[in-house]
Structure formats: C-alpha cells, structure tokens
Amino acid sequence: MSDNADADREALCRRCGACCHEKVRFGGQVVITDIACEFLDAKTNLCTVYPERFQRQPRCSSADRSAEVNGLPGDCPYVAGRVGYRAPVHLADHPEYERAINTLYPERAKTRRGGSEHA
C-alpha cells in the first residue's frame, strides 16, 4: 500500500480508543473492558508509541487483525459493511461481566472496590 493510501486508511479512525482496551471473549461474545493499554493517552485517545507499537505492546494488533477476531466496535469504520460481523459489547453496558473480568484482572477489582463505576 502507498504512503497516501496508508494515510487515507489511517484517517478513517475516529480515535475512540476502544480498540486500545483489553478485551475478553466469553464464548462467542467479545467484551471491551475499561482497562486501557498502558500506551494509550487517555486525553487524546492516541497511541504514544505508534511507530513501534507492535514491538512495545505484544498484545497490540492491526485493525485488520482486530476485525478478524471481532475486536473492533460495531461503529468503527474499519468494520463498516463487514457481513456477519459480530461486534463486541462494552463492559460499561454489560455489568453482568464485571465479576468475571475482575477475576481475570485482580488489579481492576482493587481499584473499583466498593463501587461499579467505570473509568
């Protein structure tokens, strides 16, 4: 792909930051948690290590790869028009996953002890 084509494709991103949060699969359903990648700038939703993101963050994956594993939200431009795409849900909208996710991420459970608010 040319540099221009790369730039055009990258410009599609709305910078919602959803794909830069930990995701957990429960059967066929992927849940996007509120646990952000350590390299995500919370104010801008931009990656602070973008040029070397795949080296710095082993769990980081391309938009294409994320789409293949249902890791991009349904309103992400990179999955627009994908037939049969099963979009992930956000943990904030599905508190029934809280307990299981806190078991997987004990540090999260500690920071949210006494409440169920989301960052």
Ligand code: SF4
């Ligand atoms: S989910 Fe899509 S629109 Fe949101 S930051 Fe990721 S690539 Fe960009």
Ligand code: SF4
């Ligand atoms: S390293 Fe990857 S997952 Fe982490 S903020 Fe950058 S693009 Fe997002």
